[in-house]
Structures are given as C-alpha cells and as structure tokens.
Amino acid sequence: MSQPDFIVHDANDSVGVAVKEIKAGATVEGWIMSNDETISITAKQDIQIGHKIALTDIEVGASVIKYDKPIGQVFAPIVKGEHVHVHNLKTARW
Numbered sequence: 001m002s003q004p005d006f007i008v009h010d011a012n013d014s015v016g017v018a019v020k021e022i023k024a025g026a027t028v029e030g031w032i033m034s035n036d037e038t039i040s041i042t043a044k045q046d047i048q049i050g051h052k053i054a055l056t057d058i059e060v061g062a063s064v065i066k067y068d069k070p071i072g073q074v075f076a077p078i079v080k081g082e083h084v085h086v087h088n089l090k091t092a093r094w
Contacts, residue, residue: 004031004038006053010068011035015052015084017066022047030055034068044081052084064089 005028063070
C-alpha cells in the first residue's frame with residue numbers, strides 16, 4: 001500500500017481517522033497501526049480529513065472504540081463506511 005486514506009490506531013477500533021479527503025463511493029485503504037495490516041472500505045459519505053470513518057456497522061447505544069478505548073456512544077445507527085461525527089456520536093468527554 002502506498003499512502004493510506006485513513007489510519008486505525010488499534011485493531012480493536014471501530015473507527016479510523018481520515019488522513020485525506022474521502023469521497024462517497026470511493027474504495028479507500030486504511031492502515032492498522034497496532035498490527036501493520038491494511039484494510040479496504042467503500043465510503044458511504046464524504047469524510048473530511050481528521051474525521052472518522054466507521055469500520056463496521058455500529059448500533060444505537062453502542063460505544064465507538066478508538067485507541068482501543070470507548071470515546072462516545074452512538075445515538076443514530078452507523079453503517080460501515082459512513083462518517084462518524086457529532087451527528088451520530090455523543091462524545092464521552094462531556
């Protein structure tokens with residue numbers, strides 16, 4: 001893989017972080033840092049650099065995992081490849 005489109009910090013994470021602008025419909029490549037593996041996902045929505053992409057379907061009430069830690073709770077269903085942000089995730093910070 002050349003340069004990844006998104007980075008996943010830990011193999012247990014449910015989201016990756018876009019390191020490039022991602023367009024809906026694009027098949028994007030991600031690098032899992034913890035085990036040096038690569039994955040491919042088809043983006044369902046445009047995702048801005050620095051924002052999260054869902055690596056799997058995530059149900060309402062489930063925790064989103066990043067850095068192998070829960071970072072918030074889902075309040076609207078998320079489909080693999082969708083943008084994960086304030087419109088579907090309540091942060092655990094506040």
